Amino acid sequence: MKLYIHSVGIISAAGNNNADDFLATIPAQEVGAIWLCREPDYSHYIPTMQLRRMSKAVRMGIGASKIALQKAGIEKPDAFSVGTAYGCLQDTEVFLSKMVNQHEQMLTPTAFIQSTHNTVAGQIALLHGCNGHNLTFVHRGHSFEQAMINTALYLGEHPQHTVLVGGIDELTATADAVLQSFGKKHNAEGSSFFTVSNQPSPVCVNDITTLTTKDTASVAEAIAAMLQRNQWTMDDIDAVLVGVTGDATVDEAYELLSQLIFQQTPQLSFKNLCGDYPTATAFALGLLLECRYKGFPGECIINQAPKTIGKTMMVSNYDDFWSIWLVQCEG
Amino acid sequence: MHSKSYIVNTGIITAIGNNATVCLQSLQKGESGISYPSILKTHWQDTFPVGEVKMSNAELAAFTGIHEQLPRTALLSAIAVQEAWAPYRHEVGNLRVGFFSANTVGGMDLTEAVYDAVKNGVVKEHHAQLKYHECGAVTEAVRRHFQLDGFCTTLSTACSSSANSIMMAAQMIEQDLLDVAIAGGADALSRFTLNGFNTLMILDKQPCRPFDQERQGLNLGEGAGYVLLMNERAMKQYQVTPICTVSGYANANDAYHQTASSPEGIGNKLAMSHALHKSGLQPQQIDYINLHGTGTANNDSSEGKAIEVLFDGQIPAASSTKAFTGHTLGAAAGVEAVFSTWAIREGIIFPNLRWQHAMEDISWQPVTSLRTQQPVRHVLSNSFGFGGNCSTLIFSKT
Numbered sequence: 001m002k003l004y005i006h007s008v009g010i011i012s013a014a015g016n017n018n019a020d021d022f023l024a025t026i027p028a029q030e031v032g033a034i035w036l037c038r039e040p041d042y043s044h045y046i047p048t049m050q051l052r053r054m055s056k057a058v059r060m061g062i063g064a065s066k067i068a069l070q071k072a073g074i075e076k077p078d079a080f081s082v083g084t085a086y087g088c089l090q091d092t093e094v095f096l097s098k099m100v101n102q103h104e105q106m107l108t109p110t111a112f113i114q115s116t117h118n119t120v121a122g123q124i125a126l127l128h129g130c131n132g133h134n135l136t137f138v139h140r141g142h143s144f145e146q147a148m149i150n151t152a153l154y155l156g157e158h159p160q161h162t163v164l165v166g167g168i169d170e171l172t173a174t175a176d177a178v179l180q181s182f183g184k185k186h187n188a189e190g191s192s193f194f195t196v197s198n199q200p201s202p203v204c205v206n207d208i209t210t211l212t213t214k215d216t217a218s219v220a221e222a223i224a225a226m227l228q229r230n231q232w233t234m235d236d237i238d239a240v241l242v243g244v245t246g247d248a249t250v251d252e253a254y255e256l257l258s259q260l261i262f263q264q265t266p267q268l269s270f271k272n273l274c275g276d277y278p279t280a281t282a283f284a285l286g287l288l289l290e291c292r293y294k295g296f297p298g299e300c301i302i303n304q305a306p307k308t309i310g311k312t313m314m315v316s317n318y319d320d321f322w323s324i325w326l327v328q329c330e331g
Numbered sequence: 332m333h334s335k336s337y338i339v340n341t342g343i344i345t346a347i348g349n350n351a352t353v354c355l356q357s358l359q360k361g362e363s364g365i366s367y368p369s370i371l372k373t374h375w376q377d378t379f380p381v382g383e384v385k386m387s388n389a390e391l392a393a394f395t396g397i398h399e400q401l402p403r404t405a406l407l408s409a410i411a412v413q414e415a416w417a418p419y420r421h422e423v424g425n426l427r428v429g430f431f432s433a434n435t436v437g438g439m440d441l442t443e444a445v446y447d448a449v450k451n452g453v454v455k456e457h458h459a460q461l462k463y464h465e466c467g468a469v470t471e472a473v474r475r476h477f478q479l480d481g482f483c484t485t486l487s488t489a490c491s492s493s494a495n496s497i498m499m500a501a502q503m504i505e506q507d508l509l510d511v512a513i514a515g516g517a518d519a520l521s522r523f524t525l526n527g528f529n530t531l532m533i534l535d536k537q538p539c540r541p542f543d544q545e546r547q548g549l550n551l552g553e554g555a556g557y558v559l560l561m562n563e564r565a566m567k568q569y570q571v572t573p574i575c576t577v578s579g580y581a582n583a584n585d586a587y588h589q590t591a592s593s594p595e596g597i598g599n600k601l602a603m604s605h606a607l608h609k610s611g612l613q614p615q616q617i618d619y620i621n622l623h624g625t626g627t628a629n630n631d632s633s634e635g636k637a638i639e640v641l642f643d644g645q646i647p648a649a650s651s652t653k654a655f656t657g658h659t660l661g662a663a664a665g666v667e668a669v670f671s672t673w674a675i676r677e678g679i680i681f682p683n684l685r686w687q688h689a690m691e692d693i694s695w696q697p698v699t700s701l702r703t704q705q706p707v708r709h710v711l712s713n714s715f716g717f718g719g720n721c722s723t724l725i726f727s728k729t
Contacts, residue, residue: 097446099522099523105374107530116718119589126586131586134582135486136487156506178461182458
């Protein structure tokens with residue numbers, strides 16, 4: 001796998017990457033705070049008439065994809081691959097509430113139409129008039145990873161094409177209440193889209209491993225196997241982005257991984273910027289693109305600041321869904 | 332390409348049968364599974380007929396021993412996965428096995444039952460129902476039951492979902508990333524989808540009539556359909572002979588409207604022509620088209636016109652099997668991939684039930700009675716959905 005990343009568009013709790021204040025305001029850290037996106041003024045990206053009809057998930061998806069396409073100077077990508085664990089929660093809830101309250105009567109179609117999981121990918125295709133390959137992955141904490149893996153399969157068959165790849169999840173008050181009741185803290189939302197192709201660029205995803213486990217030792221084994229397969233050693237690695245959340249029950253796995261594998265390597269957190277949601281690795285990859293030159297915000301540095309950002313590893317989880325990424329950045 | 336992807340087995344449950352044998356018999360006898368719902372409790376109980384599997388969740392769970400508190404979609408999925416996978420699951424050895432599933436509303440049947448209470452703050456008491464809300468949670472429950480520990484994914488592209496799971500599975504076998512894949516999808520009826528489709532005014536109050544001039548819409552259905560794919564290495568290890576290959580596939584987007592197809596079927600045409608290109612086949616080599624054929628005015632017209640243009644006067648035998656099963660949404664392409672596989676294995680072409688009147692805007696008609704002893708070598712199966720998602724799979728005799 002060699003997936004070259006050309007640009008990223010990020011809409012997150014820490015702002016969007018087309019704005020000067022991106023990462024300038026870090027969301028409140030107290031437990032129980034909902035981390036909603038600091039959304040841009042979409043009128044730069046989306047015609048007002050259309051914007052009015054869009055749910056938050058759709059506008060966050062289109063906004064981030066527009067930023068990514070603008071930065072890459074691409075009008076029309078050839079294909080789309082989107083990951084979203086929860087899909088369009090807001091519209092799902094609107095329709096569900098009315099259905100329950102009105103006892104299945106006098107319902108209108110708009111919310112239902114926009115509730116399907118492929119709405120974001122479909123709307124982006126519609127807006128750009130793109131007839132190409134268009135998939136949506138909905139496999140919990142691996143949704144974005146699988147959108148990337150599918151992109152590699154697609155580019156294998158269409159080596160000249162550019163794919164718009166995204167990870168998006170929206171949060172509603174109900175979803176937050178449910179997640180909190182399951183013990184999940186720092187619940188958030190976000191949208192990060194990338195232009196990806198086989199044509200060399202300074203940032204390349206070399207490999208992605210996904211595994212579903214409660215056992216941190218198997219994550220460590222997977223990291224070791226992955227390094228060996230790619231002929232990398234920990235000594236080669238300039239930085240590890242880790243999915244710590246500030247919640248001790250989550251972070252204990254990372255402490256063990258650090259002891260076993262990357263204690264000597266500079267470690268950086270990212271969920272302190274974007275919060276926790278199933279497709280947060282898309283934000284992490286975007287952050288890497290944004291910060292590889294200008295440096296990461298000080299509050300992301302866990303043990304030591306990386307000297308350079310060249311060979312990079314990302315290790316993250318959402319519940320039992322772990323992913324490990326090897327990303328090569330060039331100067 | 333390292334190896335073609337071969338289909339060696341199928342697993343299915345729909346309104347016309349709980350397994351492959353019964354479904355095939357129903358197709359051969361022309362017995363439809365459309366009736367008023369008795370398991371699904373809805374305001375529209377006596378209004379909209381559906382393709383319902385007439386078994387309670389407890390009865391469905393008993394087939395596989397999976398937990399009966401799971402979403403109904405998981406229970407249906409497990410039955411079809413078991414049928415496809417059971418003969419092979421104990422001798423996996425070093426083979427890399429992937430599980431590719433698809434659905435459209437995950438555990439919505441459980442969520443919709445408790446949503447009101449959850450909204451009113453009664454959350455913890457409903458953890459058992461809420462835990463499986465996500466589409467991926469349904470797949471995960473089935474994966475765990477069968478201890479499928481390899482690559483596992485869930486796709487959701489509305490009514491074309493399981494075509495895309497089969498497509499991705501075939502790609503991963505061809506690119507030597509897997510040896511074996513169980514691929515397809517599942518969806519159970521829910522009040523959410525029934526009411527959603529009702530707001531679009533595309534539900535027929537009678538049993539549906541795909542490709543008929545008088546058609547009034549679709550009937551929703553439920554079920555699950557999976558194909559078992561293998562590469563040459565796996566087939567050798569299991570000493571199994573294939574039924575057919577997945578010779579072509581493509582996914583395109585109509586980019587016309589969130590829920591409606593373009594009148595000329597732009598996405599439909601692209602999906603079919605790209606799949607033909609991938610398979611290396613000419614249109615006239617296709618022996619049978621399993622139509623998407625939902626029975627809505629819009630779909631059948633767009634699909635019909637796209638076929639007319641692409642097959643240019645030489646339209647192969649074509650039928651929609653949705654008059655048997657209803658439109659099973661995320662399961663539809665999996666169910667119809669199974670039917671397509673049987674068309675090749677048995678040399679049969681299924682009838683498009685209840686067809687009476689030729690459509691005025693297309694020049695061809697579907698097959699209306701069962702054809703047997705047909706030389707069916709190449710089958711093309713269409714699946715189109717909301718969001719402009721259009722997918723075509725092609726199956727070829729080995």
